[in-house]
Amino acid sequence: MKDHPTEMNGAESVLRSLHDGGVEVCFANPGTSEMQFVDALDRTRLMRCVLGLFEGVVTGAADGYARMAGKPAVTLLHLAPGFANSAANLHNAKKARSPVLNLVGDHALRHRKYDAPLTADVEATVAPFSNWVRTGSDAGSFARDAMEGLAAAKGRPAQVATLIAPADIGWDAGGQMAAVVEPEGPKPLDDDALTAAVRALESGEPTVIIAGNSVLEDEAALKRLRGIAEKTGATMLAPTSNRRTERGQGREKIAKIPYPIDKALETLKPYRRAILIEAMPPVAFFAYPGRPSLLLPEACETVTLAGLDGDGPEAIAALADRVGAQPSEPQPREMPGRPGGGTLTLPAMAAALAHVLPENAIVVDEAVSSGAELNGAGDLARPNSWLSLTGGSIGIGVPLATGAAIAAPDRPVVTLQADGSAMYSIQGLWTQAREQSNVTTIILANRAYEILKGELRNVGAQPGEDALSMLNLDRPELDFVSLAKGMGVPGQRVETVEDFVRALESAVKEPGPFLIEAMI
């Protein structure tokens, strides 16, 4: 353990211990009950403090940071309402199996029994959005609570851990440093599952391997997986929503299970055997009248080779070994040239992205209804990390990009941001300006909750005037360049391919954030 003062309060012992455990960044939107943490952060100067103007920015940024840094940041949130504001993006982090450690301030223990204006049941509020919950009970054990939370966050799979921090536990003297707690490792590979997987591959039946999470972050694992697919004739697929995929030239191109229910059913219809590697049996995003919830055909036999708590790359190596497959390089793909002129359409934008995205770009994908058409750019562009919306809770793009840029300051970040979704957490632009992060936000301005128009038809309705008024965002038109300006981010509206390419080329090169409002 490093050199620490012998006398400190509970808050300081938590921050010093977490820092010893490798936590370097605190994303914060503090209130009165967190003032002792603000004070301790100030005095110790051990962590980089990143302020968000809204709690959804804080947790979305913590998720983006974790996806790129491979370790958790700590968040600082204020009581039940502050946590609730943060919850939608914690939901996404939880579904991403992304490590996040929350410190949620609460009233002092003696104050909790009164119905003060901000009193609410904090434990009940945090539970649905946390895998691990604890409430600090005294200054002396507070750091130990935090270190157990940190270990829970870093488990396999990674988790959302929430430590509730009553104000007095933070300001009381008697804080004690706590040692690092080792997180649980992955579940060992199960030999029966391995044998069953081999049997599926050798069955002669149409077989799909669905691989997610850390497999998609691991170039070598994907090459091994391609080798298995080529050797056995199996198909490789990724889940619809993935926290991070290493993509681009020279890397494996793995198709995702489509979002629209009918396309998803069509894609999976041929298979009689499915092997899951760090993936769950695929489920429809929503239920629809007359369609099943489970996407694999009823007759399909499923083998879970590695669950979400397993080690997918290790499982793939073992499987390759058993079927005698060598790693295989992906087919070369031609990178598109500089796109020609004309009106900005989604296909033109996809080609432009593939052409312009610089090496090592981080792409944050909250394109929603524009996503299917833009997705291919990730495979054609230079090598990149592609981060997606994982829990279906919109409003992740701007925050996720904000945090990814803090984790990887040398890599340009490009956000593909649906306009409707952008408005849930647009406040994150301010943090990007404050941190002078190289984030380019591309607003996909179709002026509608476009995806809901399809969903309305999926439940059998024909939208009339009132329905459309609840799905269209054109009255008044949102002006994202002005919104960005209001938060210190320069921007430009573009309507042609040339202007889009020029704006994007310049934005990814220049330091600091930029917003491109792409009229599509």
Place this chain on the structure above:
Amino acid sequence: MKDHPTEMNGAESVLRSLHDGGVEVCFANPGTSEMQFVDALDRTRLMRCVLGLFEGVVTGAADGYARMAGKPAVTLLHLAPGFANSAANLHNAKKARSPVLNLVGDHALRHRKYDAPLTADVEATVAPFSNWVRTGSDAGSFARDAMEGLAAAKGRPAQVATLIAPADIGWDAGGQMAAVVEPEGPKPLDDDALTAAVRALESGEPTVIIAGNSVLEDEAALKRLRGIAEKTGATMLAPTSNRRTERGQGREKIAKIPYPIDKALETLKPYRRAILIEAMPPVAFFAYPGRPSLLLPEACETVTLAGLDGDGPEAIAALADRVGAQPSEPQPREMPGRPGGGTLTLPAMAAALAHVLPENAIVVDEAVSSGAELNGAGDLARPNSWLSLTGGSIGIGVPLATGAAIAAPDRPVVTLQADGSAMYSIQGLWTQAREQSNVTTIILANRAYEILKGELRNVGAQPGEDALSMLNLDRPELDFVSLAKGMGVPGQRVETVEDFVRALESAVKEPGPFLIEAMI
């Protein structure tokens, strides 16, 4: 019951029944699981649909609507994450005892067991922010559930009621109309409590009467209360946070218990008897080292004449009768003239507000650290309704004003909006533009979470550079005029008293929303 179709789905039966029960407005931010409600709203055209770009706007607007209309609107929210986004302002509505009925869409019942991306525990999520919760179980009983929720919302005190609406219950045929359910009335006045209150007033000991909720909305009750105070020598006070107070020339001026802990203790220190009327024993907003949680002196004897479930105006009438007090008119107060020139300070702004606020203005007060200095304007101005932040959860101002304007389209709304707080729900400006509501948002631009600087000192800390960086909002500066422009709301930045007065005079007269960024 009105004429309704004999065959309808669950969603339509809910909307038709609620409309029969007097619900006229639906504030909505729908997603896929609510499409059958969007469809039913569209086909029936029974309710005014008001779209919010973020769920906190939806619930804050429902609260503002309820405070002015005296009855609930219905909200339409999307699954656990959508509800969570709405929860901070529901917390405020719950503390305000404001009636709100939420319809929260969930996955179809058969889909709930799968770990779909948007699956989360909706019941657990809504519970901490709702007084009444139910989950619809089939189309035939769905409308009855809704009507019981509506009755719960309209109870005494009013409540937040949440009906969880699985998608299939909405789209299934077999919807049945349900009759209106009478809400519970107020708890009858307790004769022993009345006798105890009379004894306190006649004790000769210093006595304070703390009256809240519906008393503050009732001019006649306040005049009776003044008569009691004058007759007995008791002091009248209101709680720190109140959902609505009828204020201005010709109306009673009732002081509030101050927010800062030391001032609150000082204010209540003299009293040996306290009578509570639709009010709880006053509690410190937060606990602080070395200060008590309960604000009344330990030696003070407290009588609850009417609880939050009672009828305060009736209790006051009975009390006046028992002590032989007549209603009393308030002291005349001089309305300030047109303020002179110079730099815009808070006192100058208070004088300007008192001079300019038109008769029947609705003032939404989320002034936070500027609130103490601006509050007096409400008593000096023409008669007005003053709506405050009740649950301490910031980000209510813009949404509350949005909903108040829907309830009272003929009354100008003026929002006193702290800048830091504004950024939690700034998206509400778009709804104001969409609905062309006469709302003037005054941003109190001090470029800081100013109130937290005081709170940091209250826990014994001296803010250094890192602490200030988490409390100051000046890097980069927020430009609220650009933000407003981005959402279709015209605006102006003002730095002098003259410009402020001119901008406010014109904004309250003109239809449609306007934003004044007041540099203070």
